[in-house]
Amino acid sequence: MxxxxxxxxxxxxxxxxxxxxxxxxxxxxxxxxxxxxxxxxxxxxxxxAGYISGYATLLNADHFKLALTVYIQVRLEKHSTAILEAFEADIALYDEVQECSLITGSEADYYLKVLVTDMQQYKVFLLDKLTTNAHIAGINSSFVLKKVKSSTAIPLP
CATH class of the missing domain: 1.10.10.10 (Winged helix-like DNA-binding domain superfamily/Winged helix DNA-binding domain)
Structure with missing residues:
Protein backbone atom coordinates (compact mmCIF):
# COMPACT_ATOMS: atom_id res chain seq x y z
CA MET A 1 0.00 0.00 0.00
CA ALA A 49 -3.47 3.40 0.45
CA GLY A 50 -5.91 1.11 2.29
CA TYR A 51 -7.84 3.82 4.16
CA ILE A 52 -10.97 2.66 2.35
CA SER A 53 -11.14 -1.11 2.61
CA GLY A 54 -14.36 -1.63 0.68
CA TYR A 55 -17.95 -0.62 0.14
CA ALA A 56 -21.08 -2.31 1.46
CA THR A 57 -24.82 -1.89 1.61
CA LEU A 58 -26.17 -1.98 5.16
CA LEU A 59 -29.48 -3.82 5.34
CA ASN A 60 -32.22 -3.10 7.86
CA ALA A 61 -32.49 -6.23 10.04
CA ASP A 62 -36.07 -5.34 11.02
CA HIS A 63 -37.25 -5.90 7.44
CA PHE A 64 -35.95 -9.46 7.69
CA LYS A 65 -37.55 -9.94 11.13
CA LEU A 66 -34.11 -10.34 12.73
CA ALA A 67 -35.30 -8.89 16.01
CA LEU A 68 -33.08 -10.64 18.56
CA THR A 69 -29.46 -9.65 19.12
CA VAL A 70 -27.46 -11.86 21.46
CA TYR A 71 -23.97 -11.30 22.83
CA ILE A 72 -22.41 -14.63 23.67
CA GLN A 73 -19.31 -15.18 25.78
CA VAL A 74 -17.57 -18.43 24.87
CA ARG A 75 -14.94 -20.10 27.02
CA LEU A 76 -12.81 -22.83 25.44
CA GLU A 77 -11.42 -25.80 27.34
CA LYS A 78 -7.85 -25.25 26.10
CA HIS A 79 -5.99 -22.49 24.29
CA SER A 80 -3.85 -24.31 21.76
CA THR A 81 -3.43 -22.77 18.34
CA ALA A 82 -5.19 -25.72 16.73
CA ILE A 83 -8.26 -25.39 18.99
CA LEU A 84 -8.49 -21.62 18.51
CA GLU A 85 -8.18 -21.97 14.73
CA ALA A 86 -10.78 -24.76 14.62
CA PHE A 87 -13.25 -22.71 16.68
CA GLU A 88 -12.72 -19.65 14.47
CA ALA A 89 -13.18 -21.74 11.31
CA ASP A 90 -16.49 -23.08 12.65
CA ILE A 91 -17.71 -19.60 13.61
CA ALA A 92 -16.85 -18.24 10.15
CA LEU A 93 -19.45 -20.63 8.69
CA TYR A 94 -22.38 -19.29 10.73
CA ASP A 95 -24.30 -16.47 9.05
CA GLU A 96 -26.00 -15.63 12.35
CA VAL A 97 -22.66 -14.47 13.78
CA GLN A 98 -22.16 -10.79 12.97
CA GLU A 99 -18.94 -10.39 14.93
CA CYS A 100 -16.48 -12.68 16.67
CA SER A 101 -13.63 -11.32 18.78
CA LEU A 102 -10.89 -13.07 20.74
CA ILE A 103 -10.74 -11.14 24.01
CA THR A 104 -8.73 -10.71 27.20
CA GLY A 105 -9.68 -9.51 30.69
CA SER A 106 -12.62 -11.86 31.05
CA GLU A 107 -13.27 -15.50 31.84
CA ALA A 108 -14.50 -15.80 28.26
CA ASP A 109 -12.16 -16.31 25.34
CA TYR A 110 -14.50 -15.02 22.63
CA TYR A 111 -17.38 -12.58 22.34
CA LEU A 112 -19.89 -13.26 19.60
CA LYS A 113 -22.59 -10.94 18.34
CA VAL A 114 -25.42 -13.05 16.97
CA LEU A 115 -28.51 -11.87 15.09
CA VAL A 116 -31.59 -14.12 14.88
CA THR A 117 -35.35 -13.78 14.43
CA ASP A 118 -36.43 -14.98 17.87
CA MET A 119 -35.64 -17.18 20.86
CA GLN A 120 -36.57 -20.33 18.94
CA GLN A 121 -34.03 -19.57 16.21
CA TYR A 122 -31.46 -18.74 18.90
CA LYS A 123 -32.11 -22.12 20.54
CA VAL A 124 -31.51 -23.86 17.19
CA PHE A 125 -28.30 -21.87 16.65
CA LEU A 126 -27.07 -22.61 20.15
CA LEU A 127 -27.90 -26.31 20.27
CA ASP A 128 -27.41 -27.35 16.64
CA LYS A 129 -24.39 -25.22 15.79
CA LEU A 130 -22.48 -23.56 18.60
CA THR A 131 -22.52 -26.31 21.22
CA THR A 132 -21.53 -28.96 18.70
CA ASN A 133 -17.95 -27.67 19.03
CA ALA A 134 -16.30 -30.17 21.37
CA HIS A 135 -13.78 -27.63 22.68
CA ILE A 136 -16.31 -25.25 24.26
CA ALA A 137 -16.16 -25.35 28.05
CA GLY A 138 -18.80 -22.69 28.75
CA ILE A 139 -21.27 -20.28 27.16
CA ASN A 140 -22.94 -17.20 28.65
CA SER A 141 -25.63 -15.39 26.64
CA SER A 142 -26.87 -11.81 27.07
CA PHE A 143 -29.88 -10.51 25.17
CA VAL A 144 -30.19 -6.96 23.87
CA LEU A 145 -33.27 -5.20 25.22
CA LYS A 146 -32.68 -1.88 23.50
CA LYS A 147 -30.10 -0.72 20.98
CA VAL A 148 -28.90 2.68 22.22
CA LYS A 149 -26.29 3.33 19.53
CA SER A 150 -25.15 1.44 16.48
CA SER A 151 -22.58 2.74 14.05
CA THR A 152 -20.29 1.42 11.37
CA ALA A 153 -18.27 4.65 11.31
CA ILE A 154 -14.85 4.77 12.94
CA PRO A 155 -13.89 7.94 14.83
CA LEU A 156 -11.80 10.30 12.71
CA PRO A 157 -9.91 13.39 13.86
Missing amino acids: AELTLDKTDLHILKLLQASGKLSNQDLAEQVGLSPSPCSRRVKALED
Missing part, protein backbone atom coordinates in the same frame (compact mmCIF):
# COMPACT_ATOMS: atom_id res chain seq x y z
CA ALA A 2 1.18 3.47 -0.85
CA GLU A 3 1.97 5.83 2.02
CA LEU A 4 -0.44 8.75 2.18
CA THR A 5 -0.57 11.74 4.53
CA LEU A 6 -4.17 12.74 5.19
CA ASP A 7 -5.19 16.38 5.10
CA LYS A 8 -8.48 18.01 6.12
CA THR A 9 -10.02 17.38 2.72
CA ASP A 10 -9.15 13.66 2.84
CA LEU A 11 -10.67 13.39 6.31
CA HIS A 12 -13.79 15.22 5.14
CA ILE A 13 -14.10 12.81 2.20
CA LEU A 14 -13.76 9.82 4.55
CA LYS A 15 -16.36 11.20 6.97
CA LEU A 16 -18.84 11.80 4.16
CA LEU A 17 -18.29 8.37 2.64
CA GLN A 18 -18.74 6.72 6.05
CA ALA A 19 -22.05 8.51 6.42
CA SER A 20 -23.20 7.68 2.89
CA GLY A 21 -21.10 5.42 0.72
CA LYS A 22 -23.66 5.88 -2.06
CA LEU A 23 -22.67 9.52 -2.66
CA SER A 24 -21.89 10.17 -6.28
CA ASN A 25 -18.46 11.60 -7.03
CA GLN A 26 -20.19 14.80 -8.19
CA ASP A 27 -22.04 15.20 -4.85
CA LEU A 28 -18.95 14.30 -2.86
CA ALA A 29 -16.84 16.81 -4.79
CA GLU A 30 -19.39 19.58 -4.19
CA GLN A 31 -19.53 18.86 -0.45
CA VAL A 32 -15.74 18.95 -0.02
CA GLY A 33 -15.22 21.92 -2.32
CA LEU A 34 -13.35 20.19 -5.15
CA SER A 35 -14.08 19.62 -8.79
CA PRO A 36 -15.01 16.00 -9.68
CA SER A 37 -11.65 14.92 -11.17
CA PRO A 38 -9.45 15.87 -8.18
CA CYS A 39 -12.07 14.41 -5.84
CA SER A 40 -12.07 11.13 -7.74
CA ARG A 41 -8.26 11.02 -7.65
CA ARG A 42 -8.28 11.56 -3.88
CA VAL A 43 -10.82 8.77 -3.34
CA LYS A 44 -8.73 6.44 -5.53
CA ALA A 45 -5.60 7.36 -3.55
CA LEU A 46 -7.45 6.65 -0.27
CA GLU A 47 -8.51 3.27 -1.64
CA ASP A 48 -5.02 2.44 -2.90
Whole structure:
Protein backbone atom coordinates (compact mmCIF):
# COMPACT_ATOMS: atom_id res chain seq x y z
CA MET A 1 0.00 0.00 0.00
CA ALA A 2 1.18 3.47 -0.85
CA GLU A 3 1.97 5.83 2.02
CA LEU A 4 -0.44 8.75 2.18
CA THR A 5 -0.57 11.74 4.53
CA LEU A 6 -4.17 12.74 5.19
CA ASP A 7 -5.19 16.38 5.10
CA LYS A 8 -8.48 18.01 6.12
CA THR A 9 -10.02 17.38 2.72
CA ASP A 10 -9.15 13.66 2.84
CA LEU A 11 -10.67 13.39 6.31
CA HIS A 12 -13.79 15.22 5.14
CA ILE A 13 -14.10 12.81 2.20
CA LEU A 14 -13.76 9.82 4.55
CA LYS A 15 -16.36 11.20 6.97
CA LEU A 16 -18.84 11.80 4.16
CA LEU A 17 -18.29 8.37 2.64
CA GLN A 18 -18.74 6.72 6.05
CA ALA A 19 -22.05 8.51 6.42
CA SER A 20 -23.20 7.68 2.89
CA GLY A 21 -21.10 5.42 0.72
CA LYS A 22 -23.66 5.88 -2.06
CA LEU A 23 -22.67 9.52 -2.66
CA SER A 24 -21.89 10.17 -6.28
CA ASN A 25 -18.46 11.60 -7.03
CA GLN A 26 -20.19 14.80 -8.19
CA ASP A 27 -22.04 15.20 -4.85
CA LEU A 28 -18.95 14.30 -2.86
CA ALA A 29 -16.84 16.81 -4.79
CA GLU A 30 -19.39 19.58 -4.19
CA GLN A 31 -19.53 18.86 -0.45
CA VAL A 32 -15.74 18.95 -0.02
CA GLY A 33 -15.22 21.92 -2.32
CA LEU A 34 -13.35 20.19 -5.15
CA SER A 35 -14.08 19.62 -8.79
CA PRO A 36 -15.01 16.00 -9.68
CA SER A 37 -11.65 14.92 -11.17
CA PRO A 38 -9.45 15.87 -8.18
CA CYS A 39 -12.07 14.41 -5.84
CA SER A 40 -12.07 11.13 -7.74
CA ARG A 41 -8.26 11.02 -7.65
CA ARG A 42 -8.28 11.56 -3.88
CA VAL A 43 -10.82 8.77 -3.34
CA LYS A 44 -8.73 6.44 -5.53
CA ALA A 45 -5.60 7.36 -3.55
CA LEU A 46 -7.45 6.65 -0.27
CA GLU A 47 -8.51 3.27 -1.64
CA ASP A 48 -5.02 2.44 -2.90
CA ALA A 49 -3.47 3.40 0.45
CA GLY A 50 -5.91 1.11 2.29
CA TYR A 51 -7.84 3.82 4.16
CA ILE A 52 -10.97 2.66 2.35
CA SER A 53 -11.14 -1.11 2.61
CA GLY A 54 -14.36 -1.63 0.68
CA TYR A 55 -17.95 -0.62 0.14
CA ALA A 56 -21.08 -2.31 1.46
CA THR A 57 -24.82 -1.89 1.61
CA LEU A 58 -26.17 -1.98 5.16
CA LEU A 59 -29.48 -3.82 5.34
CA ASN A 60 -32.22 -3.10 7.86
CA ALA A 61 -32.49 -6.23 10.04
CA ASP A 62 -36.07 -5.34 11.02
CA HIS A 63 -37.25 -5.90 7.44
CA PHE A 64 -35.95 -9.46 7.69
CA LYS A 65 -37.55 -9.94 11.13
CA LEU A 66 -34.11 -10.34 12.73
CA ALA A 67 -35.30 -8.89 16.01
CA LEU A 68 -33.08 -10.64 18.56
CA THR A 69 -29.46 -9.65 19.12
CA VAL A 70 -27.46 -11.86 21.46
CA TYR A 71 -23.97 -11.30 22.83
CA ILE A 72 -22.41 -14.63 23.67
CA GLN A 73 -19.31 -15.18 25.78
CA VAL A 74 -17.57 -18.43 24.87
CA ARG A 75 -14.94 -20.10 27.02
CA LEU A 76 -12.81 -22.83 25.44
CA GLU A 77 -11.42 -25.80 27.34
CA LYS A 78 -7.85 -25.25 26.10
CA HIS A 79 -5.99 -22.49 24.29
CA SER A 80 -3.85 -24.31 21.76
CA THR A 81 -3.43 -22.77 18.34
CA ALA A 82 -5.19 -25.72 16.73
CA ILE A 83 -8.26 -25.39 18.99
CA LEU A 84 -8.49 -21.62 18.51
CA GLU A 85 -8.18 -21.97 14.73
CA ALA A 86 -10.78 -24.76 14.62
CA PHE A 87 -13.25 -22.71 16.68
CA GLU A 88 -12.72 -19.65 14.47
CA ALA A 89 -13.18 -21.74 11.31
CA ASP A 90 -16.49 -23.08 12.65
CA ILE A 91 -17.71 -19.60 13.61
CA ALA A 92 -16.85 -18.24 10.15
CA LEU A 93 -19.45 -20.63 8.69
CA TYR A 94 -22.38 -19.29 10.73
CA ASP A 95 -24.30 -16.47 9.05
CA GLU A 96 -26.00 -15.63 12.35
CA VAL A 97 -22.66 -14.47 13.78
CA GLN A 98 -22.16 -10.79 12.97
CA GLU A 99 -18.94 -10.39 14.93
CA CYS A 100 -16.48 -12.68 16.67
CA SER A 101 -13.63 -11.32 18.78
CA LEU A 102 -10.89 -13.07 20.74
CA ILE A 103 -10.74 -11.14 24.01
CA THR A 104 -8.73 -10.71 27.20
CA GLY A 105 -9.68 -9.51 30.69
CA SER A 106 -12.62 -11.86 31.05
CA GLU A 107 -13.27 -15.50 31.84
CA ALA A 108 -14.50 -15.80 28.26
CA ASP A 109 -12.16 -16.31 25.34
CA TYR A 110 -14.50 -15.02 22.63
CA TYR A 111 -17.38 -12.58 22.34
CA LEU A 112 -19.89 -13.26 19.60
CA LYS A 113 -22.59 -10.94 18.34
CA VAL A 114 -25.42 -13.05 16.97
CA LEU A 115 -28.51 -11.87 15.09
CA VAL A 116 -31.59 -14.12 14.88
CA THR A 117 -35.35 -13.78 14.43
CA ASP A 118 -36.43 -14.98 17.87
CA MET A 119 -35.64 -17.18 20.86
CA GLN A 120 -36.57 -20.33 18.94
CA GLN A 121 -34.03 -19.57 16.21
CA TYR A 122 -31.46 -18.74 18.90
CA LYS A 123 -32.11 -22.12 20.54
CA VAL A 124 -31.51 -23.86 17.19
CA PHE A 125 -28.30 -21.87 16.65
CA LEU A 126 -27.07 -22.61 20.15
CA LEU A 127 -27.90 -26.31 20.27
CA ASP A 128 -27.41 -27.35 16.64
CA LYS A 129 -24.39 -25.22 15.79
CA LEU A 130 -22.48 -23.56 18.60
CA THR A 131 -22.52 -26.31 21.22
CA THR A 132 -21.53 -28.96 18.70
CA ASN A 133 -17.95 -27.67 19.03
CA ALA A 134 -16.30 -30.17 21.37
CA HIS A 135 -13.78 -27.63 22.68
CA ILE A 136 -16.31 -25.25 24.26
CA ALA A 137 -16.16 -25.35 28.05
CA GLY A 138 -18.80 -22.69 28.75
CA ILE A 139 -21.27 -20.28 27.16
CA ASN A 140 -22.94 -17.20 28.65
CA SER A 141 -25.63 -15.39 26.64
CA SER A 142 -26.87 -11.81 27.07
CA PHE A 143 -29.88 -10.51 25.17
CA VAL A 144 -30.19 -6.96 23.87
CA LEU A 145 -33.27 -5.20 25.22
CA LYS A 146 -32.68 -1.88 23.50
CA LYS A 147 -30.10 -0.72 20.98
CA VAL A 148 -28.90 2.68 22.22
CA LYS A 149 -26.29 3.33 19.53
CA SER A 150 -25.15 1.44 16.48
CA SER A 151 -22.58 2.74 14.05
CA THR A 152 -20.29 1.42 11.37
CA ALA A 153 -18.27 4.65 11.31
CA ILE A 154 -14.85 4.77 12.94
CA PRO A 155 -13.89 7.94 14.83
CA LEU A 156 -11.80 10.30 12.71
CA PRO A 157 -9.91 13.39 13.86
